Amino acid sequence: MSISISSPADFHVHLRQGSISELITPHVRKGGFDLAYVMPNLKPPITNTEQALKYKADLERIDPSVQYLMTLYLSSDLTPEEIRKAKKAGIVGVKSYPRGVTTNSDGGIESYETYYTIFEAMQEVDMVLNLHGEVPSDADANIHVLNAEPSFLPHLFKIHAAFPSLRIVLEHATTRAAVEAVKKCGPTVACSITAHHLALIVDDWAGQSWNFCKPVAKFPDDRRALQEVVREGHPRFFLGSDSAPHPPHTKYTSTPMHACAAGVYTSPILLPLVAHLLESFGALDKLEGFVSGNGRAFYNYPISAQKHVKALVTLRRTSPAKLVDEKYVLGNDSLVPFWAGKEIGWEIVEEN
Amino acid sequence: MSISISSPADFHVHLRQGSISELITPHVRKGGFDLAYVMPNLKPPITNTEQALKYKADLERIDPSVQYLMTLYLSSDLTPEEIRKAKKAGIVGVKSYPRGVTTNSDGGIESYETYYTIFEAMQEVDMVLNLHGEVPSDADANIHVLNAEPSFLPHLFKIHAAFPSLRIVLEHATTRAAVEAVKKCGPTVACSITAHHLALIVDDWAGQSWNFCKPVAKFPDDRRALQEVVREGHPRFFLGSDSAPHPPHTKYTSTPMHACAAGVYTSPILLPLVAHLLESFGALDKLEGFVSGNGRAFYNYPISAQKHVKALVTLRRTSPAKLVDEKYVLGNDSLVPFWAGKEIGWEIVEEN
Numbered sequence: 055m056s057i058s059i060s061s062p063a064d065f066h067v068h069l070r071q072g073s074i075s076e077l078i079t080p081h082v083r084k085g086g087f088d089l090a091y092v093m094p095n096l097k098p099p100i101t102n103t104e105q106a107l108k109y110k111a112d113l114e115r116i117d118p119s120v121q122y123l124m125t126l127y128l129s130s131d132l133t134p135e136e137i138r139k140a141k142k143a144g145i146v147g148v149k150s151y152p153r154g155v156t157t158n159s160d161g162g163i164e165s166y167e168t169y170y171t172i173f174e175a176m177q178e179v180d181m182v183l184n185l186h187g188e189v190p191s192d193a194d195a196n197i198h199v200l201n202a203e204p205s206f207l208p209h210l211f212k213i214h215a216a217f218p219s220l221r222i223v224l225e226h227a228t229t230r231a232a233v234e235a236v237k238k239c240g241p242t243v244a245c246s247i248t249a250h251h252l253a254l255i256v257d258d259w260a261g262q263s264w265n266f267c268k269p270v271a272k273f274p275d276d277r278r279a280l281q282e283v284v285r286e287g288h289p290r291f292f293l294g295s296d297s298a299p300h301p302p303h304t305k306y307t308s309t310p311m312h313a314c315a316a317g318v319y320t321s322p323i324l325l326p327l328v329a330h331l332l333e334s335f336g337a338l339d340k341l342e343g344f345v346s347g348n349g350r351a352f353y354n355y356p357i358s359a360q361k362h363v364k365a366l367v368t369l370r371r372t373s374p375a376k377l378v379d380e381k382y383v384l385g386n387d388s389l390v391p392f393w394a395g396k397e398i399g400w401e402i403v404e405e406n
Numbered sequence: 407m408s409i410s411i412s413s414p415a416d417f418h419v420h421l422r423q424g425s426i427s428e429l430i431t432p433h434v435r436k437g438g439f440d441l442a443y444v445m446p447n448l449k450p451p452i453t454n455t456e457q458a459l460k461y462k463a464d465l466e467r468i469d470p471s472v473q474y475l476m477t478l479y480l481s482s483d484l485t486p487e488e489i490r491k492a493k494k495a496g497i498v499g500v501k502s503y504p505r506g507v508t509t510n511s512d513g514g515i516e517s518y519e520t521y522y523t524i525f526e527a528m529q530e531v532d533m534v535l536n537l538h539g540e541v542p543s544d545a546d547a548n549i550h551v552l553n554a555e556p557s558f559l560p561h562l563f564k565i566h567a568a569f570p571s572l573r574i575v576l577e578h579a580t581t582r583a584a585v586e587a588v589k590k591c592g593p594t595v596a597c598s599i600t601a602h603h604l605a606l607i608v609d610d611w612a613g614q615s616w617n618f619c620k621p622v623a624k625f626p627d628d629r630r631a632l633q634e635v636v637r638e639g640h641p642r643f644f645l646g647s648d649s650a651p652h653p654p655h656t657k658y659t660s661t662p663m664h665a666c667a668a669g670v671y672t673s674p675i676l677l678p679l680v681a682h683l684l685e686s687f688g689a690l691d692k693l694e695g696f697v698s699g700n701g702r703a704f705y706n707y708p709i710s711a712q713k714h715v716k717a718l719v720t721l722r723r724t725s726p727a728k729l730v731d732e733k734y735v736l737g738n739d740s741l742v743p744f745w746a747g748k749e750i751g752w753e754i755v756e757e758n
Binding site: 191193194196197198199200201255256257259260261262263264265266270273274275277302306307308309310311312313314315316380390392393394395 | 543545546548549550551552553607608609611612613614615616617618622625626627629654658659660661662663664665666667668732742744745746747
């Protein structure tokens with residue numbers, strides 16, 4: 055049995071910079087993807103058009119076969135003028151990080167009202183707002199990593215009500231509450247879901263830092279809600295891998311003095327992994343919509359309009375099932391992927 | 407300023423066997439404690455009187471200055487006759503582990519009714535039932551590490567209703583629900599609380615395996631409930647450290663193939679740590695009740711009745727605050743304690 059998917063698109067990926075970028079950028083194609091929606095949380099963050107275009111050129115130099123859609127990092131450096139300039143330059147979205155909740159988010163935002171003039175300009179020129187939907191932990195208010203996402207949802211409703219034509223993506227949803235919130239919103243609000251959140255629950259990262267990411271994987275019922283909305287084929291839910299490379303030595307902690315880095319790395323196995331997971335909960339027939347059609351429709355990047363198109367990516371069953379590589383190495387950089395050493399039932403058919 | 411505490415008693419501690427036991431058993435005294443209520447989850451588990459007495463002799467050989475109260479591991483090997491024999495031999499309690507939820511619990515129980523003849527005998531001879539109060543995770547039933555304890559509480563109520571005179575300790579409570587459940591029960595039901603659960607919440611073990619233990623630390627509101635019941639001085643709540651040594655290499659995971667060991671090690675710093683924590687939430691005046699009086703009263707081991715008594719253990723403020731040792735070593739064994747490298751505001755005054 056084989057399956058052919060039209061031009062898979064990953065609508066949330068971290069491609070970093072420098073030597074690690076040389077290792078991971080080609081993994082977008084290796085994982086079966088034609089399009090990468092690129093996160094701007096570099097050091098320093100990508101906050102203007104020039105930086106974004108330079109970054110795009112860097113990525114195209116590494117692998118010109120992939121289409122890169124660029125984003126800006128929402129911060130007080132951003133202006134309505136810069137939004138209009140960015141739009142003209144082909145930049146697609148603006149990513150909002152709450153302060154301090156994930157990798158390189160120290161410059162993230164604390165109050166959304168401050169950015170309403172930016173959102174107004176984004177709505178006018180039709181740029182997409184990508185929301186990292188968590189509020190920072192606050193013990194006094196009983197806010198912690200498990201309820202940080204549900205606690206964020208009032209912000210989503212408020213921004214959507216204030217800017218009903220602004221296209222918004224709630225990124226990497228992990229809870230039933232988030233799925234229901236996005237469904238309740240109008241057609242301008244969509245939601246990305248990672249591969250790993252279709253697989254993991256809290257038990258899987260308890261004492262297992264390799265499965266630790268932000269947002270953390272939640273409860274079995276939350277995972278079920280994510281799986282259900284994929285199986286339902288809801289058009290406003292689509293893949294954004296949030297694939298995030300962290301050097302192995304940052305993914306575990308040999309002393310109690312530091313916590314490990316948050317993030318799991320799925321790029322090089324992404325399409326086979328997603329097929330494997332969707333098959334596990336009876337949603338293999340929704341694969342193309344989830345990894346290509348739904349996201350492309352929401353972002354207005356239909357397959358026919360893109361120049362980088364590989365018409366079809368074909369998956370076949372592995373027999374026997376293949377084990378995921380335990381490590382990827384380039385020069386001094388190495389990465390351990392999610393699902394390392396475990397079986398995946400599908401593989402990409404390489405072209406001759 | 408100094409504080410003197412009458413004969414501190416740790417009503418839940420793991421002293422292991424073999425070379426690691428040589429390292430950790432003296433840490434009971436080092437941490438300021440006169441009495442250790444010793445867990446039976448060895449390999450193989452302590453399931454009869456002979457094993458328990460031999461184990462006790464081993465511990466007394468290592469450090470005769472501490473009083474060891476011994477327990478048996480609840481399993482199908484146990485009989486009412488063995489309960490009566492154990493009681494006569496001075497064994498104090500029987501520990502119940504749900505199958506598979508913590509270290510060496512593979513032989514744990516699945517159904518409590520099976521053990522009603524044992525509980526009946528224990529009630530008759532007045533032995534204590536120590537409950538690890540968690541049900542195993544079950545994704546289909548939405549049971550996971552965060553609700554495993556609340557989901558257990560109906561078992562507590564049921565056993566207490568069936569055996570109202572049986573003394574029961576709900577061990578290492580971590581949730582507001584558990585605190586409220588124990589309060590609702592009659593005077594035969596008590597509750598141990600660890601030091602680390604007075605300090606940690608879920609955010610602290612997210613990506614930080616050194617803070618990972620079972621039961622996992624819960625939400626800020628749960629921690630507040632534990633702190634409140636200590637500050638209230640409720641007589642049926644007392645310290646059981648659940649101090650559990652795991653070799654450093656088992657406490658983190660250099661590859662994704664294994665999860666790390668569950669447990670934190672507090673024995674060598676226990677009394678100063680508990681004083682430090684109680685002071686942080688305004689309960690320093692409840693220190694003696696929490697670490698000595700309450701537990702001794704429930705177990706019927708008052709200070710005056712024991713032969714090992716060190717009348718008073720004195721704590722003084724450290725100035726400047728001291729850092730906890732980063733490692734304890736004996737031969738080939740080493741251990742990294744909880745709170746390693748962090749400040750503690752109290753230290754034990756050594757006798758001349």
